[in-house]
Amino acid sequence: METLIQEIYQILKDYRADEGKKSVTITPDKIKNWISQFEESDREFLLSELKNVFQKRYCSKSKAKSFLKNVVNKLSDDLGYSNKKDFLDNAHFLDLQAEGKSQKKMLELLAIVLKDDFSYDVTNLGSKTKKHFVYIDDVLCTGNTFYQNLKDWLNTEENGVTMLQKLKNKEIDLKSAYIYIISKNHDKKLGQFYHNVDKNFRDMETTYAMHWLDKEILKPTATNQPSSVTEYEGKVIFQADEHAQGKYTYQPEFYRIADTTTAEEFYSSHDNRIRFENILLSKGIDILNKVAVKKGNVRPLGYSLPAYKDFGSGALLFTWRNVPNNTPLVFWYSGGDFTPLFDNVRPTKNFANFADWFNI
Numbered sequence: 001m002e003t004l005i006q007e008i009y010q011i012l013k014d015y016r017a018d019e020g021k022k023s024v025t026i027t028p029d030k031i032k033n034w035i036s037q038f039e040e041s042d043r044e045f046l047l048s049e050l051k052n053v054f055q056k057r058y059c060s061k062s063k064a065k066s067f068l069k070n071v072v073n074k075l076s077d078d079l080g081y082s083n084k085k086d087f088l089d090n091a092h093f094l095d096l097q098a099e100g101k102s103q104k105k106m107l108e109l110l111a112i113v114l115k116d117d118f119s120y121d122v123t124n125l126g127s128k129t130k131k132h133f134v135y136i137d138d139v140l141c142t143g144n145t146f147y148q149n150l151k152d153w154l155n156t157e158e159n160g161v162t163m164l165q166k167l168k169n170k171e172i173d174l175k176s177a178y179i180y181i182i183s184k185n186h187d188k189k190l191g192q193f194y195h196n197v198d199k200n201f202r203d204m205e206t207t208y209a210m211h212w213l214d215k216e217i218l219k220p221t222a223t224n225q226p227s228s229v230t231e232y233e234g235k236v237i238f239q240a241d242e243h244a245q246g247k248y249t250y251q252p253e254f255y256r257i258a259d260t261t262t263a264e265e266f267y268s269s270h271d272n273r274i275r276f277e278n279i280l281l282s283k284g285i286d287i288l289n290k291v292a293v294k295k296g297n298v299r300p301l302g303y304s305l306p307a308y309k310d311f312g313s314g315a316l317l318f319t320w321r322n323v324p325n326n327t328p329l330v331f332w333y334s335g336g337d338f339t340p341l342f343d344n345v346r347p348t349k350n351f352a353n354f355a356d357w358f359n360i
Contacts, residue, residue, distance in 0.1 A: 004047035005028050008047065015320055034340070070210075071208065072087070089125075089129075102137055102322060133172055140182060143182075147192055174205045176207040180317040181207070218280065218301050219256035221256060243296065250307055280301065303324075
């Protein structure tokens with residue numbers, strides 16, 4: 001176990017390290033204390049599986065810089081520019097999110113990348129024209145921020161013409177780039193654009209990502225689940241129906257249908273995936289059973305929408321500065337006598353405490 005702890009530490013050691021606060025950085029002792037909260041028989045297995053997960057889905061600051069460099073190269077090439085400077089002189093990177101949100105940090109990192117890798121001053125972006133509009137962010141989980149930001153921006157006017165009309169007239173183009181995207185949620189947001197903005201939006205915008213998350217999303221199978229899981233399932237259904245008040249309903253999506261093949265591309269093995277999912281699910285339920293949850297948006301496998309009937313988003317994605325609340329609770333949630341692995345970044349919004357922000 002000590003070897004696994006050290007190996008995981010080497011992967012995660014730059015988590016919030018640039019803030020200079022020992023209380024939020026990852027240390028071997030923090031990993032050791034965290035894993036000790038699980039059943040002894042599961043500890044070495046969890047560390048081994050998480051080493052595999054973090055190797056594939058932890059984005060260090062260095063990887064984020066490489067991602068941004070690749071975004072500039074890819075967009076420049078796809079838009080037909082012979083050199084990167086010409087592309088950048090005609091590009092505008094949208095700054096639509098509030099202070100403290102991840103887009104601000106990504107834009108700060110972009111300025112460093114432009115200087116170090118392209119010898120380009122960020123203040124010269126769009127100095128010739130603002131033809132190529134680029135929306136960058138680290139993670140698209142529910143997609144609500146993506147949808148609302150761009151919906152509002154498309155309704156803004158420039159010389160009496162909305163950005164949506166300019167996009168339709170092909171006076172400008174719109175690109176989005178993410179480190180991680182949950183594929184099904186991105187598709188849902190494109191559906192919202194179709195119904196609420198423009199039926200042809202899908203053809204007017206192009207989205208790029210370093211990782212499209214699909215089959216690796218945590219979603220347990222229904223086989224041999226203990227009573228604690230089925231009881232919690234019933235609780236979620238009750239809360240979701242109570243929230244919807246008969247106006248609408250979603251079909252339950254608690255479990256995945258077991259594949260006919262046992263081959264796994266992301267997890268170390270088929271059987272290990274099942275065991276890994278069940279451990280995180282059970283521990284998340286145990287945590288929530290020890291807190292007074294008022295609303296059903298915090299689930300054992302991560303944040304969900306109150307009307308959804310599931311165990312949570314189940315996302316496995318981590319960056320050097322943040323761990324989304326769409327990942328399982330064991331990684332970020334402080335409560336229920338449990339100490340998470342990551343000290344997370346959260347907006348305060350003048351709330352009295354952490355729990356208030358999640359309505360729990």
